[in-house]
Amino acid sequence: QRTIYLSRHGQSEYNRLGKLGGDSDLTKHGHDYAIELGKWVEENVMVHPDGTPRPARLWTSSLLRTRQTAKHIPHPKIDGPNGQEWINMRLKSFRNLDEIYAGVCDGLTNEEVIEQFPEEAAQRAKDKFRYRYPRGESYTDLIARLEPIAHEIERLREPVVIIAHQAILRVLYAYFMGYPREQCIGVSVPLNTVIQLTPTSFGCEELRIRVLD
Ligand code: F6P
Numbered sequence: 001q002r003t004i005y006l007s008r009h010g011q012s013e014y015n016r017l018g019k020l021g022g023d024s025d026l027t028k029h030g031h032d033y034a035i036e037l038g039k040w041v042e043e044n045v046m047v048h049p050d051g052t053p054r055p056a057r058l059w060t061s062s063l064l065r066t067r068q069t070a071k072h073i074p075h076p077k078i079d080g081p082n083g084q085e086w087i088n089m090r091l092k093s094f095r096n097l098d099e100i101y102a103g104v105c106d107g108l109t110n111e112e113v114i115e116q117f118p119e120e121a122a123q124r125a126k127d128k129f130r131y132r133y134p135r136g137e138s139y140t141d142l143i144a145r146l147e148p149i150a151h152e153i154e155r156l157r158e159p160v161v162i163i164a165h166q167a168i169l170r171v172l173y174a175y176f177m178g179y180p181r182e183q184c185i186g187v188s189v190p191l192n193t194v195i196q197l198t199p200t201s202f203g204c205e206e207l208r209i210r211v212l213d
Pocket of ligand 1: 015018019020021022099100102165166167
């Protein structure tokens with residue numbers, strides 16, 4: 001298993017408005033992150049320390065904001081792992097990487113959820129890990145739908161850059177760090193930051209790189 005680079009998408013219109021879910025565009029600030037991330041990946045992921053090209057992978061969710069965030073990462077042809085031609089950082093999008101679906105609360109702000117669904121907000125506050133939005137998902141649901149992806153990552157022979165979402169990256173981070181499942185809800189996954197996880201014999205060594213302020 002190789003190094004895993006986790007990043008949220010750049011700031012989206014919904015992030016700016018404090019709304020849950022949706023499929024909104026990046027803001028100007030979000031596009032700035034995409035540009036900086038492109039340069040960072042080119043300099044830090046796509047080359048070996050000796051400057052030769054390093055084959056790596058690029059995975060996003062199926063949502064607009066993660067695909068837009070990947071837009072400035074170049075995808076040159078290089079010699080691949082078996083000496084075959086390889087399109088480096090070729091984008092692969094997975095619906096299993098889409099953000100937790102908030103069901104009837106999708107598109108609302110947290111304040112609107114408290115106003116319109118006070119019982120639901122209280123239940124979620126009591127047990128965020130197991131709470132499932134009406135007609136939506138819970139963190140336990142995410143763990144189930146991310147399991148195949150986590151196993152696929154473990155089998156990779158190349159590093160992978162994963163551009164996804166807050167709740168999704170909490171679950172993946174907790175998995176690779178070997179945390180108890182319930183602790184994933186407490187993981188901090190800020191915007192504008194790459195979390196680099198390098199596997200060790202016990203779990204992963206972590207480095208957080210702030211790519212844009
Ligand atoms: O607010 C951004 C977001 O990605 C929402 O789309 C999602 O519902 C939420 O974060 C997940 O975080 P939390 O579980 O803390 O509400």
